[in-house]
Amino acid sequence: MRLFEMAVAIDQQQHHGFKPFSRSQRCKLQSFGHLDYNNILQLNQQTTFSHSFELAFQADNIHRSFSTPCLPLTGGDDLHSPHPRIEVVRGSGAPVHTLVVEVAIAMASGIQPIPLPNGLGGAYVFHNQNGNNIAVAKPVDEEPYAINNPKGLNNSPQIMLGQPGLKRSIRIGETGIRELAAYLLDHGAFAGVPPTALVKFCHATFSDTSATVKLASLQRFVGHGFDAGELGPSFFSVGSVHQIGILDIRLLNLDRHAGNMLVMKHDQKSYCANGGAVADLVPIDHGFCLPEWLDDPYFEWLHWPQASIPFSESELEYILKLDPFKDADILRAEVPSLREASIRVLIVCTIFLKQAAAAGLCLADIGQMMTREFCRGKESSSSELENICLQVKASINNESEKEEQESSCGVGGISFGDMNKGEWELFLEIFDKFVIGVFEEKKTYKS
Incomplete structure (x- = not known):
């Protein structure tokens, strides 16, 4: 439990009803609004997937806006800090901000994502301190045929991100952006697609414990009976x-x-x-x-x-x-x-x-x-x-x-x-x- 170390800070002009914690240490989430996702997917895969993302996020030409909540760091290089954090890559609006805040608080409380057995790719559920499920994360590098797929669908070293995937008309590593697209196009929540964002996790515990950086889709968990x-x-x-x-x-x-x-x-x-x-x-x-x-x-x-x-x-x-x-x-x-x-x-x-x-x-x-x-x-x-x-x-x-x-x-x-x-x-x-x-x-x- 490191709640005393964390603060959730939101732009004062658009905090959407959240009241920032009154702590001495404050930080704000870096939102990588101009991230060139295609270039990241095309990075040389002789380097580890997580290290490739580190290099991409260290690029000087990435625009950083500061309007979204995150876990704070104790100082030093954000990417190399041992503390878990979540950062928004793509996604905005009150429902998305609320979702990220809840996941940030859960991570600060020491709560670990739990792998889901269903599906062909890696998927993890986050719960809050009350034990209620709040979000589902799907890392890009754990999709079917991706390098860190935990379900055994990564047997061929020749298959790389950006190549045709399980569905040949959809490339490996590009399902997460489609999760976000569906949410953006569901105008007025007509069909009820849950709030979704593309996020970056640092030092969160997923199946690939060696990865320090994970790009993933994050979606509000839907309580359901069947x-x-x-x-x-x-x-x-x-x-x-x-x-x-x-x-x-x-x-x-x-x-x-x-x-x-x-x-x-x-x-x-x-x-x-x-x-x-x-x-x-x-x-x-x-x-x-x-x-x-x-x-x-x-x-x-x-x-x-x-x-x-x-x-x-x-x-x-x-x-x-x-x-x-x-x-x-x-x-x-x-x-x-x-x-x-x-x-x-x-x-x-x-x-x-x-x-x-x-x-x-x-x-x-x-x-x-x-x-x-x-x-x-x-x-x-x-x-x-x-x-x-x-x-x-x-x-x-x-x-x-x-x-x-x-x-x-x-x-x-x-x-x-x-x-x-x-x-x-x-x-x-x-x-x-x-x-x-x-x-x-x-x-x-x-x-």
């Missing part, structure tokens, strides 16, 4: 399923399974007594969203009965107000290490959602058009959305490029990262008109 797989869809509210589905479509989520939809903590008997859909879901684990090309998504909710119910007026209004270009600007500003190819996937999927909803399609209809079908145990070459994008993309290229794209469809998916600005703008113009015609045909066919 996950969606333990109850089944009949217990879930229509609105909750729709809200998660709308988010998944925008982000082209490749991994929306039952285990990452949490059911808010209640007594299971109360669900049965109430006779049905009374539970709300909370979506977590968004590391496999925003792929670099139109990969094959997985939507657990696709065949749930709620997905076939039309959108409500409030849901349609929310979709109508979505602006994919403003969202793209948010990601470029707040998550600059996210590749432009992934941002363009967001734009295409959001336009597709908006046009489909305006045409009267339900969540199941839209999800089905984005998903590759299976026939006799084999995946089809492309989804309807991929076929549409392939036709539009081919219309602005020459025939040889068209043949090349057709041959690669289903192998690498449809990418938008190879287009220059003019080609991309032309693609969006044609795509917008093309999908309107596709949806009109579907409406005519149904009627």
Whole structure:
């Protein structure tokens, strides 16, 4: 217990209700707002992962702002101090600040993160002094295939950060930034993504005890009784399923399974007594969203009965107000290490959602058009959305490029990262008109 050594200091103009501890020693967390995440991932891995991060954070050109709480140091070099600390790399706002403060206090109290057995990557839960779980941290270097993966998925020394990962359209070491992106794009907490930040831990105890520095995503822990797989869809509210589905479509989520939809903590008997859909879901684990090309998504909710119910007026209004270009600007500003190819996937999927909803399609209809079908145990070459994008993309290229794209469809998916600005703008113009015609045909066919 070293609470007497620590102080939590927050910018006096934006302390969001927190009162700084009245201690003699005060310090403020360094927020690395202009960290070049891509350069860090490309550092020579002959050096240890943790040492690579130390070198990156010692760079003179890193901007440091002082507005977020942290654990203080007793003096000397921050990175080499033996005391545990947490620092914000990316993320802001009152919910994130609150989360970081709570984790900082827990660490100052000597509380160690507890490894979670589930999942393929390293994940750790922090609890407070009362024993209540408050946050989940996922270190970048413990992702599947990353160098310090604790689940045995790091067998090949040839696999490095920045290379294709478990999902080939998402690179090793880049799931944490996608966790943050999902939180930033869940406007008004519409789907309920818990507060999330990208943080740096120094001298915290994770599975790799030799690492002094860990970059990780940090997310508010959600108290829950079950996950969606333990109850089944009949217990879930229509609105909750729709809200998660709308988010998944925008982000082209490749991994929306039952285990990452949490059911808010209640007594299971109360669900049965109430006779049905009374539970709300909370979506977590968004590391496999925003792929670099139109990969094959997985939507657990696709065949749930709620997905076939039309959108409500409030849901349609929310979709109508979505602006994919403003969202793209948010990601470029707040998550600059996210590749432009992934941002363009967001734009295409959001336009597709908006046009489909305006045409009267339900969540199941839209999800089905984005998903590759299976026939006799084999995946089809492309989804309807991929076929549409392939036709539009081919219309602005020459025939040889068209043949090349057709041959690669289903192998690498449809990418938008190879287009220059003019080609991309032309693609969006044609795509917008093309999908309107596709949806009109579907409406005519149904009627």
